[in-house]
Amino acid sequence: NLSVQLLYRFERFGDLADLQGAITLFEELVRSTSVWDHRYLRGLANLGSALMYRFERLGELSDLEEAISRHRVAADLTPHSHPDKLGFLNNLGNTFLTRFERIGELSDLEDAITRNVVDLTPHGHPQKPGRLSNLGNTFLTRFDRIGELSDLEDAITRYRDAVDLTPHGHLDKPGRLSNLGSAFRARFDRLGELSDLENAISRHEDAVDITPHGQPDKPGYLCNLGNAFRTRFLRHGDPSNLEQAIFLYSCAASASTGPIRVRFQASKSWISCTRQKRHHSLLHAYSAAISLLPELAWIGLSLSHRYDELGRGADMVREAAAAILDSELPETAVEWLEQGRSVVWGELYKLRSSYEELSAAHPDHARRLRELSAALEHAGTTREKSLVLLEQPSSATHRATESLQQEADKHRALAIERDKLLQEIRGFPGFEHFLLRKQFSQLRASAHSGPVVILNAAENRCDALIVLAGLDHAIHVPLPAFTFQRSAGLQNMLEKLLGHARVIRSDDRKGDPATLRGVSWESLLSTLWNGVIKPVLDALAFSVRRTPGDLSRIFWCPTGPFVFLPIHAAGLYGTQHSQPGHKVSDFVVSSYAPTLSILAPSSNPAVVPSGALRLLTVPQPASDGLPHLSGVAIELEHIRAIVRN
Numbered sequence: 266n267l268s269v270q271l272l273y274r275f276e277r278f279g280d281l282a283d284l285q286g287a288i289t290l291f292e293e294l295v296r297s298t299s300v301w302d303h304r305y306l307r308g309l310a311n312l313g314s315a316l317m318y319r320f321e322r323l324g325e326l327s328d329l330e331e332a333i334s335r336h337r338v339a340a341d342l343t344p345h346s347h348p349d350k351l352g353f354l355n356n357l358g359n360t361f362l363t364r365f366e367r368i369g370e371l372s373d374l375e376d377a378i379t380r381n382v383v384d385l386t387p388h389g390h391p392q393k394p395g396r397l398s399n400l401g402n403t404f405l406t407r408f409d410r411i412g413e414l415s416d417l418e419d420a421i422t423r424y425r426d427a428v429d430l431t432p433h434g435h436l437d438k439p440g441r442l443s444n445l446g447s448a449f450r451a452r453f454d455r456l457g458e459l460s461d462l463e464n465a466i467s468r469h470e471d472a473v474d475i476t477p478h479g480q481p482d483k484p485g486y487l488c489n490l491g492n493a494f495r496t497r498f499l500r501h502g503d504p505s506n507l508e509q510a511i512f513l514y515s516c517a518a519s520a521s522t523g524p525i526r527v528r529f530q531a532s533k534s535w536i537s538c539t540r541q542k543r544h545h546s547l548l549h550a551y552s553a554a555i556s557l558l559p560e561l562a563w564i565g566l567s568l569s570h571r572y573d574e575l576g577r578g579a580d581m582v583r584e585a586a587a588a589i590l591d592s593e594l595p596e597t598a599v600e601w602l603e604q605g606r607s608v609v610w611g612e613l614y615k616l617r618s619s620y621e622e623l624s625a626a627h628p629d630h631a632r633r634l635r636e637l638s639a640a641l642e643h644a645g646t647t648r649e650k651s652l653v654l655l656e657q658p659s660s661a662t663h664r665a666t667e668s669l670q671q672e673a674d675k676h677r678a679l680a681i682e683r684d685k686l687l688q689e690i691r692g693f694p695g696f697e698h699f700l701l702r703k704q705f706s707q708l709r710a711s712a713h714s715g716p717v718v719i720l721n722a723a724e725n726r727c728d729a730l731i732v733l734a735g736l737d738h739a740i741h742v743p744l745p746a747f748t749f750q751r752s753a754g755l756q757n758m759l760e761k762l763l764g765h766a767r768v769i770r771s772d773d774r775k776g777d778p779a780t781l782r783g784v785s786w787e788s789l790l791s792t793l794w795n796g797v798i799k800p801v802l803d804a805l806a807f808s809v810r811r812t813p814g815d816l817s818r819i820f821w822c823p824t825g826p827f828v829f830l831p832i833h834a835a836g837l838y839g840t841q842h843s844q845p846g847h848k849v850s851d852f853v854v855s856s857y858a859p860t861l862s863i864l865a866p867s868s869n870p871a872v873v874p875s876g877a878l879r880l881l882t883v884p885q886p887a888s889d890g891l892p893h894l895s896g897v898a899i900e901l902e903h904i905r906a907i908v909r910n
Contacts, residue, residue: 268294272315276436279481279522281322282681288315289674300342303349309339310353317360322524323566323677324574327670329367333360351382355396358382362403374410377403383423397427398441405448414455421448428468443472443486450493462500466493484523487513488531495538504542511538511546518553529557529577536581548592551585554578555605556702562608565680567673568645571609580724582606583824587723595741596705599730599861602719604702606824607859614863615700616642623690623699630690637683644676703862709734711864715818715853718801720832722752722825729801732861742804747796752826758789759829786838793835797827798849807852809845819853820864833857880908 268290275283291312298305313335320328340353358377365373383396401423408416424445431438446468453461469490476483491513498506517523517531532554539547558578562571582605586598616638624631690699711717712734719730727747731740761784810816821832833855836848845851858864882904886897 268315269311272311272318275318277480279322281677282685284315284318284322285674285678285681288312288319291315303347306339306343306353307349309335310349310356313339313356313360317363320363323563323570324526325566325570325673326367327673329360329364331670333357333364336360351385351396352392354382355392355399358403359399362399362406366406371410374403374407378407394427394430394441395437397423397430398437398444401427401444401448405444405451408451417448417452417455421445421452424448439472439476439486440482442468442475443489446472446493447489450496453496459500462493462497466490466497469493479522481523484517484520484531485527487517487520488527488534491517491531491534495534507538507542511535511542511544514538515546515550515553518550518557525557525560525563526574526577529554529561532557533578533581536584547588551581551588551601554581555585555601558582558605558608559612562612563680564612564641564645564683565677567676568609575608578605580825583721583723586721586824587726587728590721590726590728590741590743593741595730595739598721598728598741599705599708599719599732599739600702602721602730602824603708603861610859611862613642618700623696626695627690627693630686634683634686634690637679637686641676641679641683644672644679647672705739706737708732708861708865709736710866711861712820713866714864715820716805717820717822717858717861717864719822720797720824720827722749722827724749727752727797729797729804731801731804740804742800744797744800749825751792751796752830755789755792756826756829758784759831762786762789790831790835791837793830793832794837794847794849798832798835802849802852809851816850816852816854818856820856820858822858822861878908880904 268287271283271287271290274280275287291308294308295305295312298308313332316328316332316335319325320332336353336357340350340357343350343353358379361373362377364370365377378400383393383400386393386396401420404416404420404423407413408420424441427441428438428445431441446465449461449465449468452458453465469486472486473483473490476486491510494506494510494513498504498510514531514535518528518535520528532550535550536547536554538544539550558575561574561577564571566574582602585605586602589595589598589601618638620631620634623634687700690696691701709732712732717732719732721728721730727744727749729742729744731742733740807817823830823832833849836842836850838848849855882901884897884901886894
């Protein structure tokens, strides 16, 4: 009973801790109940449903596979005459449909249809509307895949029946109305009948109106209604429809509950509409999207999954920085680029923070946070190792799968507990923004060892942003002679040059200038020098230093295609440019940094600088699929000799 109530509360408020608690209790029920006890089968079915909720929330494919497994066993072991049989088959069909939507195997879609039990469900049965709606989902999905209009007509019929049979005030009424609206809009897209579009808007409006604020499904209903208004704008050109779509997307993106992927997609739609209209809320849309990135790449997910999720907004942060620079707010651009880039790296870095200020004010909370952070980092590492075990021979696969599931559960539980602790800490005076986005006034301290130059490449403009520790504003250097297309072209040029170098035997490499069908290192490095580096050095008023020891330090923080370019080597390399003053290395010593935060000075350094040179070298003579580098050990000895001297 407790597990079911936790699941109901999760459905209402979306608290992941409730869902995790329900799953734990369902698993305990299944383990402690005899297979021949029907409570075992109901426990399996409930566990499958809870795992499906977690898949929909977090997107972990292992949860979907586990849900299918639980529902399959529950359906197979239940006698045909038992009243729960149809419900278990319906659940199984839903999981097959979800797997089809994720992976695209047509067999899953057919399995979803064959397991539908609408015809076997008597009229007046309380589950009849839900099963009709599920069948409508299957027909609509098959229409999207195959394009048969009869499937779309069948979907509309089933959705309409489901809505008619669902009483007013029922929790599932909004979802069934929204499904019907989506089917009407799909038919409008196919046939162009305006009545279908008006029906779609009407049903979506009804779904939104009867859904209370704070309900986790509401952002999805708002998005569906926004999509319908956007479609009407594209048909009629009436700007009021686009204005309404912008408002709806903004409400969905700003909601405090609901699936993160739905809210993030809403923010992207909001951005797209505002760019189309040059709407005043464009910067608000970008800000909302950037603020959702840490949640999108939640620390309780596996590392690979977090990177996959961040791929949904790969270019968005750079475009946001370009938009804010159009408004001449370079400090905000620095803040956004810092918040939206290296999200996974930044979260891992926070796990190793020492939290000095928190320790001074609230030592117990600081101690618990350090413990949870260390355990969370260890759990994440262990989880990745378990993923590797899945590649072992089949005899070990089952054990590896069990181990991976256990590690994943532990990982998520620690992440949930840490999230709740952070919420508690942020309730203390002075800690409202603890471990949240840093202001520019905090970030500029990272330039304590030299200027930090952020290079941003966006669709319509490229820029450099220079951060200096002693300056309360960022220096904005537009790069009008450089474009995103040019940066991507240089990246492509570099790949060709490196590919050409790999096919030359090491014995044949004489250090001569490399040229490949008119493409040369000189042209690459000179383009980078003239279009990007020289304007930055001019803005800093750096001059040529005759003695290498007098060179200034500079940190390059590249984005987009800039990440792949040899910024430290940019310059003019022809014989006519042999005098100092034509290369980066004539002015500065270059280093790279993924973020400003990684350069931040510690308020309590663990190691007192001794003044002696300390150097870390990482030799890697072997790498998968590549030839062994025989000179690594010899080069390392040369470096050691130089350091000792």
